[in-house]
Amino acid sequence: DTEVTQTPKHLVMGMTNKKSLKCEQHMGHRAMYWYKQKAKKPPELMFVYSYEKLSINESVPSRFSPECPNSSLLNLHLHALQPEDSALYLCASSQEAKTYGYTFGSGTRLTVV
Amino acid sequence: AQSVTQPDIHITVSEGASLELRCNYSYGATPYLFWYVQSPGQGLQLLLKYFSGDTLVQGIKGFEAEFKRSQSSFNLRKPSVHWSDAAEYFCAVLIRGNYGGSQGNLIFGKGTKLSVKP
Numbered sequence: 001d002t003e004v005t006q007t008p009k010h011l012v013m014g015m016t017n018k019k020s021l022k023c024e025q026h027m028g029h030r031a032m033y034w035y036k037q038k039a040k041k042p043p044e045l046m047f048v049y050s051y052e053k054l055s056i057n058e059s060v061p062s063r064f065s066p067e068c069p070n071s072s073l074l075n076l077h078l079h080a081l082q083p084e085d086s087a088l089y090l091c092a093s094s095q096e097a098k099t100y101g102y103t104f105g106s107g108t109r110l111t112v113v
Numbered sequence: 114a115q116s117v118t119q120p121d122i123h124i125t126v127s128e129g130a131s132l133e134l135r136c137n138y139s140y141g142a143t144p145y146l147f148w149y150v151q152s153p154g155q156g157l158q159l160l161l162k163y164f165s166g167d168t169l170v171q172g173i174k175g176f177e178a179e180f181k182r183s184q185s186s187f188n189l190r191k192p193s194v195h196w197s198d199a200a201e202y203f204c205a206v207l208i209r210g211n212y213g214g215s216q217g218n219l220i221f222g223k224g225t226k227l228s229v230k231p
Contacts, residue, residue, distance in 0.1 A: 004156075033219075042203055042221035043157070056218065090156055092219075101147050102219055106156040 002027060004105035006091050012111045015081060021108045023074040023091030032074040033102065034066060035090040043090055049074060081112045115140045115208050119222035126194050127230045134189040134225050136204030145207040146187040147219070148178055152200045160202075163187060174198070199229045 004025045013019050023032065031050045035043035048056035049068040057066075063085075065077040074091055088109050092102040118137045126132050138144055145164040149157040161172025168180040178189045187204060201224045209217040 006156075042224055043219075044221075045218050048218070058218075088154070092157075101159045101162050102157075103159070104149075104156040107154075109154065 002103070004091055004093055004103050006089075006105035006108050008108060009106070010109045010111075012113060013078065013081065014113055015083070017081075018077070018079045020078065021076040021089055021091075021110075023076075023105060024072055025093045025103070026072055027093065027095070027103065028071075029093035029095045029103070030071060031094045032068065033092040033094075034074070034076055035092060035104075037088040037090055037107070039087075047076075078110075081110075083112050086111045115206060115220055117204050117206050117220055117222035119202075119204055119225050121225045122223070123226045123228065125228040125230060128196050129193050132189075132191045132194045132198070132227070134202050134204075134227070136187045136189065136222060137185050138187060138204075138206045139185065140206050140208070142209070144187075145209070146178075146180065147205045147207070148172065148176070148187075148189050149203045149205060149221075150174075150200045151203065151224075157203065160189070194227075194229055196229045196231065199227055201226050 007022045033048050034046040036046050037043040045058050046060045047066045052068045063080050067075040088107045090107045091105045094102045116139045120135050147162045148160040151157045160176050161170050163170050163180045171177050176191050180187050203224045204222045205219045207217045
């Protein structure tokens, strides 16, 4: 298995809702990432987990809450989002990033109404 | 500050023509460089990477890139473009740090949109 799987592919949520994005990989990668990509912009790093511990939080608002339950799973919990949070949320994983790069999932298209 | 610049926002080429997408980076240490491709609404697919050794690297789908340290460039090339190559292309540099292991932050350029004329 050489893929990163993200669910759901599309999500529409209200500003008072609580939802979660899920990411899964079975490549044995020990680092996992959340990126946010606005339309016509490059991806921007949100969080990095290394060996299931949060190692980078790029000053992301607390309405985004990451969780890494085990080495294969990465969740992003969403609460009280704003319309400007609408974007494509990409998950990625890596083992030796310099050698192999990151493997990205196909993303969750989030719309906040 | 570390950064990646892709000077061309949008490029249109005819099918069968050659392609070169430009990328310049700013990074103090030896850079680890990548090219990714993204189709509309999709994730990113790794085309190729450079971290040491031969400065001309081969990737998937017939793409290649050349690392030129003197010019701080890592341009992507393809000798003959196919209609299916139409997509957004991102150059990226890995910003390394004490994040645990060899992980880091992948910094992307703003991207170049490639359109292919029949």
